[in-house]
Amino acid sequence: MKNIYGILLFATVGITSFSTLSADGNVTVTAEFFDATCNLHADSHNMTVALDNVQLSELKTPGAISKAVPFNLKFTDCALSTIAWVGFDGTAAENSSTVFALDEPGQSSTASGVGLEIIDDYRGEVMPVGYAPSGRLTTGLALVGKETTFPYSARYKSLSNDVKPGNANVTVQFNVRYD
Incomplete structure (x- = not known):
């Protein structure tokens, strides 16, 4: 009989063993839920905008501009309540906040004395060089429908x-912010 009590006592202690816990810190989780943004149309990925060849005589005075060549950034599958803001980033030409510098400056095959401007045709304004979420960007456009x-x-x-004559290539990135 003593063996039965000993076995029951041992089994009871085994079943009622305790765990100890301590609270050493907190985890805070923050998130924001939002409508879907958009997809960039395949034609707008890594695009090349081919500007016409320009005669030096057209750009002989500071501020002279060449013929503008249009291009589009196309978005698809947009949520109806989305507003998109677009900014362009790259290397600014010396002493300019709106002219992008040519790639490979100082190379014998690279033109000099010129840069590239990007015009927001929606507003009719020259875009600034550089993207800043709180800075001046293209007027936010409400994305209407699917495209x-x-x-x-x-x-x-x-x-x-x-x-000076030569190649006049410019690499510019664009960034999109959604509200």
Whole structure:
């Protein structure tokens, strides 16, 4: 009989063993729920905008501009309540906040004395170089329906009295912010 009590006592202690817990810190989780943004149309990925060849005589004075060539950024599958803001980022030409510098400056095959401007055709304004979420961007456009197109143009702008001939390639990134 003593063995039965010993076995029952041992089983009871085993069943009623306790765990100890301590609260050493907190985890705070924050999140925001939002409508879907948009998809960038395939034609707007890594696009090349081919500007016309320009004669030096067209850009012989500072501020002279070439013919603008239009291009579009196209968005698809947009939520109806979405507003998109677009900004362009790259290297600014010296002493300019609206002219992008040419790629490979100083190379013998690269033009000099010119840069590239991007025009927001919706507002008719030259876009600034650089993207800042709180800075000046394209007017936020309400994305209507399943597709929305943002119209832009690109053109060369003379920055000097001494424009040199050569390649005039420019790499620019665009960024999109949704509200």
